[in-house]
Amino acid sequence: xxxxxxxxxxxxxxxxxxxxxxxxxxxxxxxxxxxxxxxxxxxxxxxxxxxxxxxxxxxxxxxxxxxxxxxxxxxxxxxxxxxxxxxxxxxxxxxxxxxxxxxxxxxxxxxxxxxxxxxxxxxxxxxxxxxxxxxxxxxxxxxxxxxxxxxxxxxxxxxxxxxxxxxxxxxxxxxxxxxxxxxxxxxxxxxxxxxxxxxxxxxxxxxxxxxxxxxxxxxxxxxxxxxxxxxxxxxxxxxxxxxxxxxxxxxxxxxxxxxxxxxxxxxxxxxxxxxxxxxxxxxxxxxxxxxxxxxxxxxxxxxxxxxxxxxxxxx
Numbered sequence: 001x002x003x004x005x006x007x008x009x010x011x012x013x014x015x016x017x018x019x020x021x022x023x024x025x026x027x028x029x030x031x032x033x034x035x036x037x038x039x040x041x042x043x044x045x046x047x048x049x050x051x052x053x054x055x056x057x058x059x060x061x062x063x064x065x066x067x068x069x070x071x072x073x074x075x076x077x078x079x080x081x082x083x084x085x086x087x088x089x090x091x092x093x094x095x096x097x098x099x100x101x102x103x104x105x106x107x108x109x110x111x112x113x114x115x116x117x118x119x120x121x122x123x124x125x126x127x128x129x130x131x132x133x134x135x136x137x138x139x140x141x142x143x144x145x146x147x148x149x150x151x152x153x154x155x156x157x158x159x160x161x162x163x164x165x166x167x168x169x170x171x172x173x174x175x176x177x178x179x180x181x182x183x184x185x186x187x188x189x190x191x192x193x194x195x196x197x198x199x200x201x202x203x204x205x206x207x208x209x210x211x212x213x214x215x216x217x218x219x220x221x222x223x224x225x226x227x228x229x230x231x232x233x234x235x236x237x238x239x240x241x242x243x244x245x246x247x248x249x250x251x252x253x254x255x256x257x258x259x260x261x262x263x264x265x266x267x268x269x270x271x272x273x274x275x276x277x278x279x280x281x282x283x284x285x286x287x288x289x290x291x292x293x294x295x296x297x298x299x300x301x302x303x304x305x306x307x308x309x310x311x312x313x314x315x
Contacts, residue, residue, distance in 0.1 A: 005109075006034035006102055006175065007088045009079030011072050013040075016047040018094040018224065023054045026061075026091075031102035036061045037079050038093075042069040047093065073188035073196050080181060087119070087175040090197075095172060096126050096222035105175050108214050112153050117180040117208035123173045123221040153212045156205055160263040163206070164271035169198035173221045176204055189250070194243035198275070203254050206264070241276075248272055 008026060012019060026036050038061060040048035048063065055061035064082065066075060076090055087109075091097065098104075105119050159166055180186075184207050188200050205211060214220065255261040255268065 004033050004035045004085045007083035007085030008036040009090050010038045010093050011075040012047050012093045013043045015093040016045040019047045019050055022093050023051055025097040028099045029102045030100050031106050037082050038063050039075050040065045041075045073190045077187050083178050088178050089175045090171045095224050098220040101220040104214050104218055108212050112212050114210050116212045117177045119175040119212045121173050121214040121220045124219045126222045126224040153210055162267050164267045169201050171197040171201050192243050192246050194240050195247040199247045
């Protein structure tokens with residue numbers, strides 16, 4: 001049996017309010033050569049029941065269930081193991097997707113001569129009334145044109161000096177070739193609860209042979225912001241800091257293991273400074289011992305190698 005071009009992996013947890021939109025966007029894709037693996041991570045609400053009802057009788061959809069709640073990283077790892085497609089796209093159950101997403105990505109793969117490991121595309125936001133907001137970030141893939149790099153395809157080392165600035169870290173705006181991930185033994189770090197998607201994305205992109213960006217104003221993914229159950233709202237300040245520092249250290253070690261750290265260093269250090277962002281600002285501006293939300297564990301982290309790197313960069 002011919003395998004599909006795409007596997008869509010959608011972890012489900014506490015998304016009953018929004019999952020219907022995500023499933024509906026997938027059901028109405030203009031490109032039909034895909035499978036959609038919906039994985040229930042023991043969600044306590046009715047989200048998976050909604051997904052089951054909406055996909056009943058549609059052979060493109062598979063509903064899987066975790067025996068216990070294992071978190072989004074382990075659930076995505078299961079999705080990768082279950083994937084039958086040539087490419088895998090990790091989507092969130094509370095976001096929105098253009099119905100032309102798979103069609104546009106498939107055309108970009110088809111028109112690129114060399115094998116494509118990762119395809120990326122533009123993204124926007126979703127408003128309170130489900131309106132799609134065109135531009136969420138200031139950066140656009142078209143910046144590659146300004147730097148005389150073809151928007152249709154490029155190697156990561158071609159943009160090493162600005163790699164972390166021209167490649168956004170969100171997973172939901174990327175299609176990964178499964179063979180590339182398997183070859184690199186790629187998996188989500190289940191010990192990191194915040195920033196795990198950035199770590200996975202950047203490691204996969206840096207080790208890729210070729211990256212392709214869908215050109216133009218093709219906003220194909222819409223991120224739902226400012227919802228109370230999202231990771232950005234439920235992870236507290238201490239956990240954000242601790243996890244971000246773990247990401248920094250692991251990514252730096254990865255670059256060094258490939259022998260490319262010097263090439264990427266300037267861009268990486270700018271990314272470190274930006275990614276820590278307001279956390280670093282608050283840590284620099286407030287005396288740690290008097291900061292109520294910083295517990296003993298985080299005070300220990302601030303003496304770690306990762307925090308010394310952050311402080312040296314931000315001087």
